[in-house]
Amino acid sequence: MTGANVLLMMGCPEVPIQTSIALYLSHKLTKLGFDVTVAGTTAASKLLKVSDSDGYYVKKLVDLDKTIENIIEERTDFNICFAFMHNDAGMTYATTMSSISQARMYSIVFGRNAEALAETIEFDCEKIVAQDVHNPVRLKNKLDKVMEEIAR
Amino acid sequence: MSCIEQMKYRIHLERTSFKEAREYIEKNSDEVYYVSPGYKIFKDYYIIGIPPVAVGAKGNALIFTYTKPCYGSFVLSIANEDSVKEINRLRKSGKEKELASLKKGKPPESTRAPAASYQDIWKE
Structure with missing residues (x-):
């Protein structure tokens, strides 16, 4: 799958580990040869831009709603989508993405209610679940295994 | 920002789950139509949702x-000339009470627009 287009879809940045995992995943996938785009809300994007002000880890950062519009209007699409979610709205956005896009879906579910939220996911995806808020290491380790698989 | 935020709307339910929002529409509308996630209303709003996505009509008001x-799902209604057009469009499409599989076929391959660059976003 190396060379494929990958979308990292960030939701509300209220839970701290989202930003660090998005930066980590974007950089690792880029180094593996994937064409990575990160989509976020205004707040999530600003957190990322300040953390990575020279665009070293994130090469393409786009608006989440505009990206959804572009996929619906068939102006763009992706091969793989990692959807971050820690609340019902994040899960709702990811479900929409699974309906409108051809992308293979990976749901990154985190935060205090991660396990309960993961059970509400109805669309076809691989779930990466970690009931963590501040410490990103467990989620990072799970994602390392996923990246190994998709890089084959 | 979509055009919805610049229109005169009424909030029926706020900061709730999508499923609760859907149930509210089903219970409080005269007519209920089911559309796919991403269904476009009012020129530039694409409904974010979990199938089946309910859209209601009550008088001249479109309920969606x-x-x-960051804030969850809301149920809004808008009653104006455009909402009447939207209700008529739903009636013509005949999707009322249609709960069959709403996940249509995946969109075909299409011309890809290049994503905005990181530097472009930074300029905003």
């Missing part, structure tokens, strides 16, 4: 869900 990542 509006989901924001």
Whole structure:
């Protein structure tokens, strides 16, 4: 799958580990040869831009709603989508993405209610679940295994 | 920002789950139509939702869900000339009470627009 287009879809940045995992995943996938785009809300994007002000880890950062519009209007699409979610709205956005896009879906579910939220996911995806808020290491380790698989 | 935020709307339910928002529309509308996620209303709003996505009509008002990542799902209604057009469009499409599989075929391959660059976003 190396060379494929990958979308990292960030939701509300209220839970701290989202930003660090998005930066980590974007950089690792880029180094593996994937064409990575990160989509976020205004707040999530600003957190990322300040953390990575020279665009070293994130090469393409786009608006989440505009990206959804572009996929619906068939102006763009992706091969793989990692959807971050820690609340019902994040899960709702990811479900929409699974309906409108051809992308293979990976749901990154985190935060205090991660396990309960993961059970509400109805669309076809691989779930990466970690009931963590501040410490990103467990989620990072799970994602390392996923990246190994998709890089084959 | 979609055009919805610049229109005169009424909030029926706020900061709730999508499923609760859907149930509210089903219970409080004269007519209920089911559309796919991403269904476009009012020129530039694409409904974010979990199938089946309910859209209601009550008189001249269109009742729909509006989901924001940080605030959850809302049920809004708008009653104006455009809502009447939207209700008529739903009636013509004949999707009322249609609960069959709403996940249509995947969109075909199409011309890809290049994503905005990181530097472009930074300029905003």
